[in-house]
Amino acid sequence: MPAGKGEKQPYFHCKKLNSMMKNPKPYFLLCAALIVVSFPTWSLSKTATHLDLVKLKNGTVLEGHIVSQTARSLNLENVGGMISILRESIDRVITAEPGESAMFLGAQLLERKKFARAEFFLKIAAEYPAWRTESNASLQKLNTIKEQLEEQRREKEKSDIEKLIRRKGVEAGISELERRHSAEDDYWGSVRGRLHLLMARERLDHYDLKMAEQHLTLAEKYGVTKEQWESVRNEIVAMRRKSLLYGEDKLASRAFQSRKRPDKTAAGGGLLALAGEAKKKGEKVPPLEWLELVDRYAGENDVDPLLIWALIDTESSWRSQVVSPKGAQGLMQLMPLTAKDLEVDNPFDPEENIRGGIRYLRFLLKMFKDTDTALAAYYVGPGRVERYNGIPPAGREYVQKVRTREAALNKRFGLSPQGRTLSKS
Known part of the structure; x- marks a missing residue:
């Protein structure tokens, strides 16, 4: 029934609500308690606004x-x-x-x-x-x-394959599709992330923190364990602290002084000197300036220079501009993807190619702990060696070729393994 004339109109047409409004204190306290109780739940969802x-x-x-x-x-x-x-x-x-x-x-x-x-x-x-x-x-x-980018990649791949089929037929399209999906995984397997971890640690040895961080990012991208990633990350953080204490220049100088140098003395006056004498006699030897590069980088990486000589003999016959049918480039026949990972900007430059190829072989030696297996991985790819759990048939003939040439070089110059430095006496 409507309120009579002169009566104050109620706030609500509900007796309970009107009662609440006449004596709000207990209800206010109840609401406050509910807000306090519910606060942790809704406060968990917020937006970060500060660094x-x-x-x-x-x-x-x-x-x-x-x-x-x-x-x-x-x-x-x-x-x-x-x-x-x-x-x-x-x-x-x-x-x-x-x-x-x-x-x-x-x-x-x-x-x-x-x-x-x-x-x-x-x-x-x-x-x-x-x-x-x-x-x-x-x-x-x-x-x-990531899924959208992958979908875009697949759509582009589909478009590329369809164009190829229209130009060259179905078989060409199938062949290209198989090549795209197998080549990189087949070559690298799970090794690529570990390669970048090793390169990150190498950069730390040279106090190059920026490049160490870049390789660590790539290691994460290509797949390493959380423990491996955090281990190198902690080394980078520790190195930054040292650089603040002593200065990067001083630390880099210490690293340079402590770094292992190739032995400058060798049996028979040094292999480079013997190669020079052989050249004077009209014997066939590689360009001496390239042998000097082999000497330098083999020494820095603790790799047998005769092994590198034999490997280059096998890979390119010392032709710096050669490209294989599969796209391998230069003296040590680096694949474009591998060259990029190894910081080789120009694989046709002899020094860059030799430096990158020797570093790559050293990484493979560290990974597989065996020279023949590392050579096979250099040729067929570490992924195939990893899956085969040894040297696959495709790599055995290659390993034999390199080892045979290495033995012939050692016999030719009469050096024991301890005397295999290319440096001049």
Whole structure:
């Protein structure tokens, strides 16, 4: 029934609600309690908006995610990479909420399509309940982008194969499709990630932190265990601390002085000198300037120079511009993909090719712990050797050729394995 004239109109046409409004205190307390109880649930889903801030005494402000810090230094990771900062140059450090800077940095890296690093920091953020929802959403977005890119790759491949079929027929299309899907996996297997781990460690030995980080990123991309990745990552962080304490130039100088040098004395006056004498007599020998390169890089990599000589004999007969039917290039017949991984910009440059080829053989020797197996991997690819769990039939003849030529060179110059340096006496 409507209220009579002069009566105050009720707020609600519900006796219970009107009762609440007349005496709101207990209901207010109940609502407040419900809000407090429910707070942890809805507060877990938030958006990261802050990075860690490092303000330097010169006024510069750096943003990123603090990876590690000691009493002497601080390592800050941002989109561009890691920055090491001495404590004495820092005025103030402002940290975001736990996990927030990792979340924000991961989102930035994802936006820039740096997927490997983005995934790393997003997974760090996911360890914190406050950022788990956002980080999982970003990781899902990352996986979606990867799937889209893969779909685009497949569509392009389909278009390419269809064009090839129209030009050359169905068999040509099938052959090309099989080649594309088998070549890289067949050649590398699971070894490619391990190769980049070894190269990252080598760069650390030379105090080249930037290249070490690049190879570590590639190692993650091509597949290594979390423990292997973190081990090298920790070495990089430790090296950055040392560089702050002593200076990169001083550390690099120490590394250079401690690095192993090839023995400059050898039986018979040195193989390079003997090769020079043989050339004077009209005997056929490779260009002496290329033998000097073999000497230098074999010594630096602790590889037998006679083995390299025999390998180049077998691969290219010392023709620096040769290209094989499969696309291998230069003196040591590096495949384009391998050359890129080995930091070889121009595989037709003798020095770059010899340096890269010797490094590659050294990595294979470390991986397989056996010279014949490493030679087979050099020829047929480490992936095939890995799957065969030994030397596959396709590699046996090649290994025999290289070993036969190595033995002939040793007999020709009369050197024992201990005297196999190409250096002049």
